[in-house]
Amino acid sequence: MTISTFNAVVSSTDKPYHYLAKARNFKVNFIGKEESDQGINAKEGIMAALGSCETIVTAGVYTKYHEKFNNFRLGITLTDKQFHVSFFLNDKNNLFPEIVQAIKDTSPVYDNIIHKIPIEITEVKVKN
Structure with missing residues (x-):
């Protein structure tokens, strides 16, 4: 497989267990709990x-x-x-x-x- 470089940044937010992942101009909300309706x-x-x-x-x-x-x-x-x-x-x-x-x-x-x-x-x- 060809070696490729991908970049992403994950940052904490003001809310506990809530994180924001960014890749290029796209954003995904992550949450540090197994189940939540506020992020994956x-x-x-x-x-x-x-x-x-x-x-x-x-x-x-x-x-x-x-x-x-x-x-x-x-x-x-x-x-x-x-x-x-x-x-x-x-x-x-x-x-x-x-x-x-x-x-x-x-x-x-x-x-x-x-x-x-x-x-x-x-x-x-x-x-x-």
């Missing part, structure tokens, strides 16, 4: 990132075969520390093997999860 928790954030990445890869496969990308749904659950992904391709089930290969070859989120890329803290900056 970290596990939901990882599942949303994985689902978004896999959907983008799937759309690329549809485009490659000149298929219309509609009526598609992806369901992700996390059970006992295992991701379960269900693809609902409707009448395009024949594309599934190609989609799986494309995900393995090109999905950065999948790559990070499967290969357990280690995260290390290498530098600490203190702002006054």
Whole structure:
């Protein structure tokens, strides 16, 4: 897989357990509690990132075969520390093997999860 650089910033807010994640000009509210109607928790954030990445890869496969990308749904659950992904391709089930290969070859989120890329803290900056 090609090495890519992605940037995101997560900041605390005035509310306890509430965090704001930013990537480019986009924002997502996270909350440090398992269930809340004020933001998504970290596990939901990882599942949303994985689902978004896999959907983008799937759309690329549809485009490659000149298929219309509609009526598609992806369901992700996390059970006992295992991701379960269900693809609902409707009448395009024949594309599934190609989609799986494309995900393995090109999905950065999948790559990070499967290969357990280690995260290390290498530098600490203190702002006054």
